[in-house]
């Protein structure tokens with residue numbers, strides 16, 4: 001996942017400029033092609049980050065109940081089109097204090113796409129998530145299909 005503090009356009013341009021080795025750039029857990037990549041935290045502490053991709057969906061509320069029961073925080077990488085389809089679920093994820101991430105608008109593969117295409121996917125999702133939930137995602141994750 002990538003921190004978007006460097007700006008959406010910078011991340012999108014970095015994604016597209018690296019088209020020649022996008023397989024590694026997108027799927028390589030330590031790839032820093034798009035910017036700083038995070039795939040592990042402080043190794044001196046026994047912790048992990050629990051993340052979910054592609055939602056929200058109709059089944060997300062059951063997941064939220066389980067996370068609540070065990071008091072587990074998570075990060076939900078959401079697709080803009082799914083936020084528009086399930087806006088109340090998206091708001092519930094945010095209301096429960098989970099982190100929200102940007103996982104593109106329509107969940108396309110990004111390899112070999114133009115900077116304009118990638119930018120639109122990221123920007124549309126960012127706008128939808130922020131306008132729907134009131135939360136501006138700070139993290140981006142590209143599609144991980146193999």
Ligand SMILES: [Zn+2]
Pocket residue numbers: 053054103107142143144
């Ligand atoms: Zn995905």
